Amino acid sequence: MGSRFALLCLLGVLGASPAIADSGIYYQLALMWPGAYCEQTSAGCCKPTTGVSPASDFYVSGFTVYNATTNAPVTGCNNAAPFDPNEITDIQGLYQYWSSIKCPSNNGKKNWKNAWKQSGACSGLEEKDYFEAALYFRSRINPLVRLKAQHIEPDFGLYGVKAIKNVFKAGIAAEPVVQCSKGPFDKFQLYQLYFCAAESGKFIDCPAPKQYTCSKEILFHPFQKWMLKQQLNETAAADPLVLPGVAVEI
Ligand SMILES: *[C@@H]1O[C@H](CO)[C@@H](O)[C@H](O)[C@H]1NC(C)=O
Numbered sequence: 001m002g003s004r005f006a007l008l009c010l011l012g013v014l015g016a017s018p019a020i021a022d023s024g025i026y027y028q029l030a031l032m033w034p035g036a037y038c039e040q041t042s043a044g045c046c047k048p049t050t051g052v053s054p055a056s057d058f059y060v061s062g063f064t065v066y067n068a069t070t071n072a073p074v075t076g077c078n079n080a081a082p083f084d085p086n087e088i089t090d091i092q093g094l095y096q097y098w099s100s101i102k103c104p105s106n107n108g109k110k111n112w113k114n115a116w117k118q119s120g121a122c123s124g125l126e127e128k129d130y131f132e133a134a135l136y137f138r139s140r141i142n143p144l145v146r147l148k149a150q151h152i153e154p155d156f157g158l159y160g161v162k163a164i165k166n167v168f169k170a171g172i173a174a175e176p177v178v179q180c181s182k183g184p185f186d187k188f189q190l191y192q193l194y195f196c197a198a199e200s201g202k203f204i205d206c207p208a209p210k211q212y213t214c215s216k217e218i219l220f221h222p223f224q225k226w227m228l229k230q231q232l233n234e235t236a237a238a239d240p241l242v243l244p245g246v247a248v249e250i
């Protein structure tokens with residue numbers, strides 16, 4: 001299948017056509033909630049060195065092509081196409097919505113390179129198209145806006161997993177897989193949402209959803225820009241950008 005065709009399918013441009021050749025794949029987009037990441041990671045989270053402030057929203061944390069027959073990720077394309085960071089520098093929203101807030105502070109290139117090596121090169125898309133497709137997929141879901149519209153907000157509140165899924169069932173006619181992590185007060189918290197789309201770009205329930213442990217109600221942790229430290233490396237660690245009131249001794 002040609003790359004351009006694959007992209008048009010994914011973007012839903014050809015979505016209405018029943019005549020699309022099915023090459024037996026589907027896509028999975030993983031979206032990470034940074035508030036949970038910052039809370040659960042012992043190193044905390046760090047401000048990227050890109051100079052662009054990451055969004056206060058879910059970030060793309062994975063965009064994977066799956067074999068629809070085996071439900072296994074399509075891999076092993078590592079040598080197919082080398083990663084060229086220059087191809088993607090001007091992609092709108094890349095720095096904001098596919099941010100690497102891992103410490104120490106970094107420019108995200110390693111993150112994007114890994115995504116390309118693991119999945120992108122196997123996606124049938126050109127490098128730039130792969131990243132743009134993932135971001136477009138994310139923008140169609142627009143998870144935080146949808147959740148907030150149903151009063152599910154990152155406010156330390158507890159929300160039903162079912163209620164979270166139902167927001168998307170109503171909005172995009174497909175349920176996400178919800179992944180939790182251990183949050184504060186010994187509660188499970190919303191960490192990642194996984195969405196699937198058929199090759200046509202139509203959202204579908206993930207065919208072989210991985211089971212993650214969550215409680216019935218999970219905590220939605222706040223995310224504030226001040227949670228991002230400016231930790232360049234071990235020597236620079238003494239001078240992080242942390243505002244007063246962040247580190248609370250218990
Ligand atoms: C999916 O897996 C099957 C069985 O291993 C294989 O025959 C097929 O070519 C794979 N399809 C794709 C698109 O990789």
Ligand SMILES: *[C@@H]1O[C@H](CO)[C@@H](O)[C@H](O)[C@H]1NC(C)=O
Nearest residue numbers: 104231232233234235236237
């Ligand atoms: C760590 O940061 C300091 C100050 O920014 C810099 O001079 C040094 O080269 C950095 N070291 C490494 C290993 O990146």
